[in-house]
Amino acid sequence: MxxxxxxxxxSFSMQVLNSIGSGTVIEGNIKxxxxxxxxxxxxxxxxxxxxxxxxxxxxxxxxxxxxxxxxDGMVRGxxxxxxxxxxxxxxxxxxxxxxxxxxxxxGAMIQAKISMSSNSNANIQAKSPNLVSPLS
Numbered sequence: 001m002x003x004x005x006x007x008x009x010x011s012f013s014m015q016v017l018n019s020i021g022s023g024t025v026i027e028g029n030i031k032x033x034x035x036x037x038x039x040x041x042x043x044x045x046x047x048x049x050x051x052x053x054x055x056x057x058x059x060x061x062x063x064x065x066x067x068x069x070x071x072d073g074m075v076r077g078x079x080x081x082x083x084x085x086x087x088x089x090x091x092x093x094x095x096x097x098x099x100x101x102x103x104x105x106x107g108a109m110i111q112a113k114i115s116m117s118s119n120s121n122a123n124i125q126a127k128s129p130n131l132v133s134p135l136s
Contacts, residue, residue, distance in 0.1 A: 001118045002065065004116070006100040008086070009021045017034060017035050017036075017037070017059060018028070018032050018034060018035070018036040018037070019036070019037045019038075019039075020036070020037070020038045020039065020040045020042065021039055021040055021048065022037075022039040022040055022055070022057050023040060023041075024040035025040060025041045025043070025045070026040065026041070026044060027043050027044065027071070028043075028064070029044040029045045029046070029047070030042065030044060030045070030046045030047070030048075031046075031047045031048075032047070032049070032134050033048075033049050034048070034049075034050045035048065035049070035050035035052070035053075036048050036051075036052055036053070036078070037050040037052075037054075037055065038052070038053070038054050038055065038058045038060065038073075039055035039057050039058055039073075040057075040058065040059075041058070041059040041060075041073065042058075042059070042060045042061070042062060043061045043062065044045065044058075044061075044062045044118045045062040045063045045064070045087060046062065046064045046066070047049075047064075047065075047066075047075070048065070048066045048067045050066070050067060050068075050069045051066065051067060051068045051069070051070070052064060052066040052069045052070070052081075053066070053069075053070045054069075054070065054071045054072055054073045054075065054091075055072050055073055055074045055136060056073055056090045057073060058072070058073030058074065059073060059074045060074065060075045060076070061076045061077060062076075062077045063078045063079070064077075064078070064079045064080065064081075064082075065079045065093075065101065066080075066081050066082075067081065067082050067083050068081060068083050068084045068085070069081045069084075069085045069097040070085075070088070071085070071086070071087045071088065071091045071093060072088045072091055073090070073091065073092070074091075074092045074093075075091070075092070075093045075094070075095060076094050076095060077095045078095045078097070078098075079093070079096075079097050079098070079099070080097075080099060081097075081098070081100070082099070082100065083099070083100050084099070084101045084102075084103065085099040085101070085102050085103070086102075086103040086104075086105075087095070087099065087102070087104045087105065087108045088105045088108060089105040089106060089107035089108055090107075090108075091105075091108045091109065091110070091128070092096060092108075092109040093108070093109065093110045093111070093112055094111045094112070095112055096112050096113045096114075096115070097110075097112050097113070097114045097115065098115045098116075099115075099116055100116065100117070100118060101113075101116070101131045102114065102116055102127045104136045
C-alpha cells in the first residue's frame with residue numbers, strides 16, 4: 001500500500017542468547033538450545049546445548065549440564081560440561097564437576113569431586129536423565 005513493498009520475514013541464523021538479569025529469581029528448571037547468561041538466582045536445574053555464563057551476582061541451586069561453562073558466582077549443585085569449564089576467582093562452588101577441560105583461577109572457592117576425561121561427553125549424556133530435584 002502507498003508504494004511500499006512488503007518484505008518477507010528474515011530467518012534467524014545466529015544462535016539464541018538467553019539472559020536472566022540481576023534481581024530476577026527463577027523457581028524451576030531451565031532448558032535451552034542456545035547460550036544463557038545468568039546474573040540472577042535460579043532454584044532449579046539448568047540444561048543448555050550451548051555456553052552457560054554465571055555472572056558474579058548469580059546464585060544457582062541445582063545441577064547444570066552445558067557444553068562450555070564460565071562460573072563467576074555461587075553454584076550449589078553438580079556441573080557437567082562436555083568441553084571446557086572455567087571457574088573464576090569470584091566463584092563459590094559446592095558440588096561435583098565432570099568436564100573435559102577445567103580452568104580454575106586463583107581465589108576460587110571449590111568444594112567438589114572433580115572428574116576429567118576426554119570422554120566426558122559420553123558420561124554427561126548417560127547421566128543427564130538422572131538429575132536430582134533442586135534443593136529447597
